[in-house]
Amino acid sequence: MNKYSQITEYLEHFLDNEVRKTGIQNVVVGLSGGLDSAVVAVLAQRVFKENLLCVKMPSHYSSQSSLDDAEELCRDFNLRSETASIEPMLMAYEKMNPNMNNLRKGNFSSRMRMATLFDISARENALVLGTSNKSELMLGYGTLYGDLASAVNPIGDLYKSEVFEFARYLGVSKSIIEKPPSADLWDGQSDESDLGYTYAQLDEVMKLYVEQRLSRDAIVALGFEAKMIDMIIERIFRNHFKRKMPIIAKLTSRTINHDFNYPRDIRL
Numbered sequence: 001m002n003k004y005s006q007i008t009e010y011l012e013h014f015l016d017n018e019v020r021k022t023g024i025q026n027v028v029v030g031l032s033g034g035l036d037s038a039v040v041a042v043l044a045q046r047v048f049k050e051n052l053l054c055v056k057m058p059s060h061y062s063s064q065s066s067l068d069d070a071e072e073l074c075r076d077f078n079l080r081s082e083t084a085s086i087e088p089m090l091m092a093y094e095k096m097n098p099n100m101n102n103l104r105k106g107n108f109s110s111r112m113r114m115a116t117l118f119d120i121s122a123r124e125n126a127l128v129l130g131t132s133n134k135s136e137l138m139l140g141y142g143t144l145y146g147d148l149a150s151a152v153n154p155i156g157d158l159y160k161s162e163v164f165e166f167a168r169y170l171g172v173s174k175s176i177i178e179k180p181p182s183a184d185l186w187d188g189q190s191d192e193s194d195l196g197y198t199y200a201q202l203d204e205v206m207k208l209y210v211e212q213r214l215s216r217d218a219i220v221a222l223g224f225e226a227k228m229i230d231m232i233i234e235r236i237f238r239n240h241f242k243r244k245m246p247i248i249a250k251l252t253s254r255t256i257n258h259d260f261n262y263p264r265d266i267r268l
Helices: 001-022 033-049 066-076 087-096 102-124 134-139 159-172 174-178 191-196 197-213 215-219 226-240
Strands: 028-029 052-058 082-083 124-130
Touching: 001 033, 001 159, 033 052, 033 066, 033 159, 033 174, 033 226, 052 066, 052 102, 066 174, 087 102, 102 124, 134 159, 134 174, 134 197, 134 226, 159 174, 159 197, 191 197, 197 215, 197 226, 215 226
Parallel strands: 028 052, 028 124, 052 082
Antiparallel strands: none
């Protein structure tokens, strides 16, 4: 059996099982026209059919190619969708804060999209599916309470380079797979430009460090650039807080996330 055939089967079961545990039948996905959201949307459609709603949330920073790719994906896979532009909210806030740098603009855009998506999920009585991959999560390349927020994330244990391969297996269009990864958070924004390396380069080192647990020196000895390795290790540890619930100061004998740790699917 093909690797991605097995992954598809497992993730379909994972999504069906985790969503059903909550008693909710509907799911929503924020559809950007990019790779990660396309993979999650196609995967979710296989499981939830008409109970999936894809939400496109463009702004004045969204590229036309992303808008076109999102529309094409919806046509190709018969995805139920709607558009909820964040442009009015974003422009109003930028008008009040004319000196915002790109980081602030990007974070605010991401949080406006997630606020919109969670509101629509409340309207639809649905769960929000996450679209952050393992590369982004390990490097902290995401916005806390923005694109990192979700109820269930099916691709959080797949590196970006694996998501590319998975997209090909699922039949996602070449226009989505082959374009440079970008969240369209500001004009000309590019993931790999921000990070300084390609995902292929980063993933190769992260697999050695995270999965095989090789030391920094052992990875350097294999011929990888020390500067890149140091950057990866620093980002992994510096951004660990993004991968966890907010830490709570322990004052009692049963503190949430310390001693009070029931499984999420507990039944009375």
